[in-house]
Amino acid sequence: MEQMNTVFGQVAFTEEEITSISQILNESVPLEDVSTRQGPGGTTLSYLESWKAINLANKIFQFNGWSSSIKELSPDFIEEINVNGITRYRVGVTAIVRVTLKDGTFQEDVGYGSTEHPSKGSAIENAKKEAVSDARKRTLRLFGDRIGNSLYDKDVNKNMGVLVSNEKKKQKQAMIQAAAAAKNPPQQPQQQQPQQPQQPQQKAPAKPMVQQQPPPQPQFQQNKPTPSFSVPPKPTSSPPKTAPSFPMKNPAIPQFQQQQQQQPQPQQQHDQIDYEPDLGDL
Numbered sequence: 001m002e003q004m005n006t007v008f009g010q011v012a013f014t015e016e017e018i019t020s021i022s023q024i025l026n027e028s029v030p031l032e033d034v035s036t037r038q039g040p041g042g043t044t045l046s047y048l049e050s051w052k053a054i055n056l057a058n059k060i061f062q063f064n065g066w067s068s069s070i071k072e073l074s075p076d077f078i079e080e081i082n083v084n085g086i087t088r089y090r091v092g093v094t095a096i097v098r099v100t101l102k103d104g105t106f107q108e109d110v111g112y113g114s115t116e117h118p119s120k121g122s123a124i125e126n127a128k129k130e131a132v133s134d135a136r137k138r139t140l141r142l143f144g145d146r147i148g149n150s151l152y153d154k155d156v157n158k159n160m161g162v163l164v165s166n167e168k169k170k171q172k173q174a175m176i177q178a179a180a181a182a183k184n185p186p187q188q189p190q191q192q193q194p195q196q197p198q199q200p201q202q203k204a205p206a207k208p209m210v211q212q213q214p215p216p217q218p219q220f221q222q223n224k225p226t227p228s229f230s231v232p233p234k235p236t237s238s239p240p241k242t243a244p245s246f247p248m249k250n251p252a253i254p255q256f257q258q259q260q261q262q263q264p265q266p267q268q269q270h271d272q273i274d275y276e277p278d279l280g281d282l
Contacts, residue, residue, distance in 0.1 A: 029151060034151070035048070054136075070135075089120040091115060109138040113131030115127045
């Protein structure tokens with residue numbers, strides 16, 4: 001009994017695996033795996049993201065059927081720039097990555113990454129990651145169209161970008177319609193119950209009409225004399241004013257006689273007294 005070689009790079013594919021992998025690699029990238037971005041001149045470019053390329057490789061070659069290794073990673077430049085008084089670092093890195101299958105077949109390609117960051121260390125780290133991802137993605141597309149090689153055709157890329165944009169719009173509209181339908185579910189038609197025959201309704205006897213007499217209104221005494229007020233006519237001309245009469249003093253009469261004249265005489269009659277002098281005594 002022959003022992004199977006389990007060393008990676010020395011495990012041969014079976015005939016069935018080779019046929020299945022070849023058919024898959026000859027297919028184009030499906031629309032759901034394509035991403036788009038704006039290109040120069042207002043064009044739409046389509047590309048394959050790094051994580052999607054890894055998922056496709058796992059589906060085609062299986063998770064233990066391929067591996068990648070970095071063959072070279074070197075910075076191209078590290079610049080210190082001043083932007084609005086703030087120091088920033090701009091870094092560019094080149095990477096070469098090899099992808100090897102379990103039977104020892106491998107491909108290599110170059111990738112590039114550049115970034116800008118206020119921290120020098122973060123700028124170098126991000127540039128290296130971008131360069132390795134780009135190099136691995138470019139290396140995988142060398143195995144066939146299904147892992148991104150079809151997107152490097154310019155004509156296909158333009159058409160693919162338009163198709164992807166239209167497909168995303170349709171998917172977005174479908175999602176909006178599905179969300180609206182979930183909020184407002186269609187109402188089920190109510191089952192109509194069989195109508196029962198209606199029995200003729202008996203009319204109630206009409207009630208005799210009673211004429212309602214208006215309530216008696218209170219009678220008022222019309223012959224009751226109303227008090228009349230007479231307003232004296234206003235004199236048209238004022239009467240002539242007369243000066244008050246006062247007893248006038250006669251200068252010829254002595255003062256005591258005037259006082260006696262002013263005093264009222266008593267109403268009783270007294271005996272006349274003879275004031276004539278008795279001449280017999282003289």
